[in-house]
Amino acid sequence: MSGFRSPHCGSLGASDDRLEVDLYGWVARRRDHGGLIFIDLRDRWGAVQVVFNPTKAPEAHAAASELRAEYVVRVKGVVGRRPAGSENPRMATGEVEVTASELEVINKSETTPFPIEDQEEPDEKTRLEHRYLDLRRPRMTRMLELRSRVNKLIRDYMDREEFIEVETPILTRSSPSGARDFLVPSRLHPGSFYALPQAPQMLKQLLMVSGVQRYYQIARCFRDENLRADRQPEFTQLDVEMSFCDEEDVFSLIEGLFSELWREVLGVELKTPFERMDIKESLLRFGTDKPDLRYDLEIADVGSVLAGTKAQIFRSALDAGGVVRGMRVPGGRDLARRDLDELVTVAKGAGGKGLAWLPGSSIDKFLSAEELAGIMSATGAGDDDLVLLVADRRRKAETVMGLIRQEVARRRHLIREDEWKFLWINPTYLFDEDDAGKLTYAHHPFTRPFEDDMSFVEDRPYDVRAHAYDIVLNGYELGGGSLRIYDPTMQERVFQLLGMPLETIRDRFGTLLRAFTYGVPPHGGIAPGIDRIVMMLGGTDNIRDVIAFPKTQSMSDLMLGAPSGVDPAQLEELRIRVVPPPNPST
RNA sequence: GGUCCCGUGGUGUAGCCUGGCCAAACACGCGGCCCUGUCAAGGCCGAGAACGCCGGUUCGAAUCCGGUCGGGACCGCCA
Incomplete structure (x- = not known):
């Protein structure tokens, strides 16, 4: 097999005229004229027409009449310009065709549960059950490529800006942000659990104490909350943290990054700096904290x-x-x-x-x-x-x-579909009201308040602004972040205002607070969601389209059948006993 | 936890509101035969679904009602 280095079906063109090729791919379509047989041979790069001529290559022609959709084949032949008038302008490789001399059927295929093409989409359930086939559709292949490209552009950009990528653990400890954790039982510590990270929040701040100064990570995050069209239980963030920075540093870093992505991927020049809007104004004028300004x-x-x-x-x-x-x-x-x-x-x-x-x-x-x-x-x-x-x-x-x-x-078709309306929601406010009407933190308790606003915190706590920001595009929240408190006096003050018992503080934030006693630099960061960025660049409104193996709204993986029951012995080893639901369904 | 939409051959749809003419239509796909320039190839023939599941109403249900399972959108939740 030498197909790895052979030319790609989808990249052949007029300049390959008379090139002898050894092609590998899937049969996308067969058009059998009894005499001539045409197939469209598809690989990741696209498709090219192959001609089997009974007079030129009788054996190959005979074999070709057995071909069906999605057979995996090897074709040897010669690239040639198509006869005048038979070019296909709708095909990227439409100027040429490959005249086959040999055909090898490497593997046959059953009739697929749905056609491998972009025109018609089967319903979500069918697609997810056979995701490996769904990803074979050119549209989905392009999404995978796009995502890979975005990741590379991000890494190159962050590298140029002198950030270093640091990996943080997946088996970690419950963190201060507000979502439900996914828990992993510990075999060696029965009754104790790891939590999957909702975000590497505390760890990236600790890396600032470590003197990393500029950290980023393309980080998988997990939140056990209900799904939406733009929300999956596991998703990926570009997690960023930097020392000795102010808001403007964060803004210009991110504006530079988005400018680069939009330029490289779409050829679009973004106008910077992005617009900014106070959160209260956004809620009043647009009824949301992520307004679509198109x-x-x-x-x-x-x-x-x-x-x-x-x-x-x-x-x-x-x-x-x-x-x-x-x-x-x-x-x-x-x-x-x-x-x-x-x-x-x-x-x-x-x-x-x-x-x-x-x-x-x-x-x-x-x-x-x-x-x-x-x-x-x-x-x-x-x-x-x-x-x-x-x-x-x-x-x-x-x-x-x-x-x-x-x-x-x-x-009423009022949306200007061709616009990219980036917006910083900034400033936001330090406190929020919880269900009981009590003061709680709007972001997390390390968010830095406006120093001057602290003078009236007792009287009007909800008016205290915070150095926190969200980046919004066309009605989607692409990410958020803040500058963090680095002054112990300020930190104590905030905890005190939140009425948090010392015990709670020590338990949940102890590590960070201790670390901060050893010389913490002022720092801040942001975490744009990569899935949503790829959604925007890929022109889709569904996060499942940009994740190779996503979960359904009820958090199932229809292909793998996850979640599933486990061997009782595994539970035994973990010392876990499952308690039946209080109201058994029968 | 809640609201709404959807579930018909392999796929996509129609039929459902206004029950019987529906053991269910159309297109694609599938099987066979014919065909040397097509590219959604074409022509002819053929197979394939009792309409997610359970129950009810009715002389009669794909069509009405209830429940249930599954998929989706949204509110709450989550930045």
Whole structure:
């Protein structure tokens, strides 16, 4: 077998005229004319037409009539320009064809469970069950290549910027970020467990104490949380941490990286620096912390206009401390009742109570002329425009409006599909409210607050800004990070504000805090998600398309059948006993 | 934990709302035969699904109802 060094089917062209070749690949298609037989021979690089001529090579021709789709074959022959008029401009190799002299069937193939082609996609279940065949489809092969290329571009770039790649353990310890851990039982320490890293957060900070100064890693991360179209339980981050840096250093590093990726992969020049926006502004105007700025719809607060309103839905929301938000739909007066009903369904699907609109829904008769005018002016609505309104608790109203904004843009084709709207969400805020209404950290407890803002932390803790940032592109959060606290006094202050017991602090963050007593440099970092970057570059809206062997929404691997039961002896050795679920299904 | 969509031959769809004309249609694929310039090759012939599963309503269910399993989108969750 010498196929490894033989020319690639997909890379042949006019310059290979009269080249004798020894080709290896899969039969993509067979066109049998009784006399001539054509096959398209495919390898990773593409496909080329092979001709079997009964008069020139009778044996090969006879063998070729037995060929079927996806047979693995070796073809010896000569590359030649196609006869005038029979070139195929739709094929990359369409100027040439290979006239076969010998054919060897290396392996036959059963009829595949779905066609190996890009035109029609079988459903997700079938694709995942036979992922090895799904990846054979040119589109998926391109995704694998793209991802590999992105990884290389990243490594080259980070190397040029004098970062070093350091690998951190996969068997590690539960970390301070908020997701559920995947646990791995320890055989040598029965009853103890390793956790798979949610991110190498603490380790990369420790590497700063080690004096690495510029660290990166293409790091696999694990989070046992529910899946989404852009979320898998295991995913890959470009984990970055650097010493003696400020935000601008992080921003320009990442802007440089994205510029390089977009230039090299897509030939697109990005405008830098990227736009920046305060998180609160983003939530108000766009209803999300990862706004898609490729369309201009904006949300407005109309609460003040309705402060004295008698309209029940608004009255009760405002009285309960909630908000009323409105959005103008340009030219939206032409929306059919059916469209509006569907928007209401979207709102309810997001957990909202509903959706009102002006003019038209029954609420306008409960609004005064001043209120109506006020809403129109607050949302900037004109005579042809419709205004959509949501009244709810602030966070819920934002979510609902954010989704409505997305849906309206999609339905009315307002999205400028060719744009790349990068955005830094910065600054953000140090604290957040937990379910019980108590102060909690918005990022993690090492996030550095704005020094000056600490003067009013007692009175208005939620207004304390943090040196934290997210990088957003076209409605996707590509990554986030922060500058970290390096001053022990500041760190103590934050822990104290969070009301964390000393015991908890020592248990969860002890290693880092001890390390910090030995001379810690100011440092900060960021972690862009590589899966999502590849999604963007690959033009797909699904993370499964950029992961070779992804899991389903219920976290199964349909190909391998994972997760699965294990041999009782294994459990025995690990000293684990499985307790049946409280409500056994029978 | 919740809401919504989907599940029909190997694949993709139609049929389902408005039950009987559906042991189910179309295209691709598959098998056979014919065909020397096609490239989604073409022509002719043929095989292949009781409609995810269980139960109910009904004289009658792919079609209606309930449950269940599986896939997907979203909210919560997760940066």
